[in-house]
Amino acid sequence: MPSPTNKAQDNSIRENVYRVIRENITSLQLAPGTTVSTQELAAKLQVSRTPVREAFIRLQKEDLVEITPQKGTMVSRIDLTRAEKERFIRESLETAILPLFLQNCTEPDLKELELLIEKQKACFTGLKPLEFITLDNQFHQRFFELAGQDLSWDVVASTNPHYNRLRVLTVQNAATFDGAVRQHEVMMDQIRRRDIDALRRELTDHVRKIIAEKNVLLQLYPDYFATAQQEMKL
The missing domain is CATH 1.20.120.530 (GntR ligand-binding domain-like)
Structure with missing residues (x-):
């Protein structure tokens, strides 16, 4: 079982990764229609791929990314x-x-x-x-x-x-x-x-x-x- 300290650190990393990716999308630094790579973003943010994948799932619920199995993740176009x-x-x-x-x-x-x-x-x-x-x-x-x-x-x-x-x-x-x-x-x-x-x-x-x-x-x-x-x- 992870310690409370480790759990808090994991939650902080998840929130930070989600916030950074969301801000990059809403500021158009990640342009609509752009294909985004879990591996590349994880490397850029210096985290594992797990918080990036979790961020994508949250962003999909906000209609900010589109996740297509076997194809990847794309920044959604403006609706x-x-x-x-x-x-x-x-x-x-x-x-x-x-x-x-x-x-x-x-x-x-x-x-x-x-x-x-x-x-x-x-x-x-x-x-x-x-x-x-x-x-x-x-x-x-x-x-x-x-x-x-x-x-x-x-x-x-x-x-x-x-x-x-x-x-x-x-x-x-x-x-x-x-x-x-x-x-x-x-x-x-x-x-x-x-x-x-x-x-x-x-x-x-x-x-x-x-x-x-x-x-x-x-x-x-x-x-x-x-x-x-x-x-x-x-």
Whole structure:
């Protein structure tokens, strides 16, 4: 029987391997349609093949990889239907917590949010889309935290892999990158004015904008989408 210490180490390795592979997929460092090797990833992460195989099984349940017996494992293509469902979860929860957020938001909190926007602008200038996504997440996470609804944020963060990959694609484009930053600035003005109706409308438009841009993304990255692949087979 393994000791408690060894068991804890094994669980830590499993979680780390799963987290790293998932982050590589959702950040598009492992592109949709890419075939991934258990052996190669195990060697790269300096672990045995077992935690990698276990990670693949978990990721398959999230529709992030496709495991085909005798053929191997492939990073799943972006499913626009699933992305829309993930967006619905985020929009529903984030708009619902806005009254509590505005009620609890203080001047130091506003300064913190404005600092995050300044860092986002620096990402735009330095062309760092992945860093921008991290800061964007921190910006919206603060809404949930200040509303006292961190569990709702955990739900959003854990159920948005296809929607998140769309976000990564959109900020590859300078116009949409800049547009996202400008929307955050508009939201800050509405937050300072405590204009809940305008803030709700702006936030709704903010989270729906990516879905509205799907046709452009389909044209630019056809190999990344399950929809495009299905259409090509017709």
